[in-house]
Amino acid sequence: MAQYIGLFAAVLTTSSLLPQMIKLYKTKRVRDVSLVWTILLTVGILFWLIYGIMIKDIPIIFANFVSLLLSGAVLIGKLIYKKYE
Template identity: 50%
Template sequence: MNSTTSIIGFIAAILTTVSFVPQVLKVWRTRSAKDVSLGMYLLFTLGIAAWLVYGVLIESWPVILANVVTLILAGAVLVMKLKFG
């Protein structure tokens, strides 16, 4: 993979991963997750875990790093959904 491809991959990874921060902060601050879909976050978190495994199998650092962070953020929202409703 050339450097331009890697840079584009890292930019995409950063943008899509950071997009979850506002949701995590909102649920944390309000202690309310009533409008968050449990089914969506459950499926999404499982999908991110699968992407992480895929990234490890193909040894792609942009995929691995983005999905580790996204898994943590999405998992946090999922846990808060279960805790705060």
């Protein structure tokens, strides 16, 4: 049961980045996206990924690898489109 709860939590938290990423790249508006929040989130996810690798937990590794890609895309978008506002 714990594995299913963990998997469900991983899917929800990982997919929560998709709406922000899609909106950012469609509108190219980043004024309302906090740079500090994006950096903290990305670094936190990186540490979760490292932790998952250290304990060899595949669900943690997978969820945080995907989350790192998504939060990295939001961070890159913020940095690229910030100069246009």
